[in-house]
Amino acid sequence: MGAAAYFVDRPWVRHFPVNGLVPYKGQVVPILNRRPAGREVHYVIHTRAPDGALEMHFEVTRAQLIAAIADFARYHVKDQVHIDHRLITFPIVERKWSFRQGTVIYSITDNKRVIYRVFRTQEQLMAAEALHEAPDSPPAPQLEGYWDLPSDW
Numbered sequence: 001m002g003a004a005a006y007f008v009d010r011p012w013v014r015h016f017p018v019n020g021l022v023p024y025k026g027q028v029v030p031i032l033n034r035r036p037a038g039r040e041v042h043y044v045i046h047t048r049a050p051d052g053a054l055e056m057h058f059e060v061t062r063a064q065l066i067a068a069i070a071d072f073a074r075y076h077v078k079d080q081v082h083i084d085h086r087l088i089t090f091p092i093v094e095r096k097w098s099f100r101q102g103t104v105i106y107s108i109t110d111n112k113r114v115i116y117r118v119f120r121t122q123e124q125l126m127a128a129e130a131l132h133e134a135p136d137s138p139p140a141p142q143l144e145g146y147w148d149l150p151s152d153w
Contacts, residue, residue, distance in 0.1 A: 015041055015062075020099030022065050023072040024057070028102040069097050073104045074122055082128045083108060083118060090118075 016022065019030050025047050033044040043060045073095060075081060080089035094107035104122040109115075120128075 016043065016065060017099050021102030022097075022099070023068045023102075024060065024065065025055075025068075028072075069104075072122075075104075075106060075125060081106075081108065081125050082132045083120065083125075084128055085131070087132075093117075 015034060016031055018032070018034060021028050021030055022045070023029075024045050027047050029045055029047055031043050031045060034041050035044075036042075037059070040061055042058065043062075043065065045057045045060050047055045047057065049055050075092055075095065077092055077095060079092050081092060082088075083090055090108045090110060092106050093109050096105050096107075097103075098105050098121075101121065106120050106122070106125060108118045108120060
């Protein structure tokens, strides 16, 4: 089977888009190219080493990228998360990778009925979580004697 036939004969396999952002080796980087390799597709990805040197990866498989996306995702389906400033939590019903934004998009609904559905990125959920986990601010200083009312008042 030739290279062209590989891409045509398997329409159910959705290949990752060239120039799509994916996590790999702790970085979110674009896919530079893809090429058939037997029954698989290998992706070409460039990353940067800690010293700034360019590292070229020519045989990155789909399974490696899926594992990297799964490791990158902080929340799972059925996890309870905060949305913005609300005090109650909502369940995650779906998560998808956005190749355009280079992050995970979560679909969140209300607890009992699916009246509304909200989409949030992983960074937005992490910011909301940090807002709810932040310790309360210390109380404002009180001026001694200023607000004391007389006992007969």
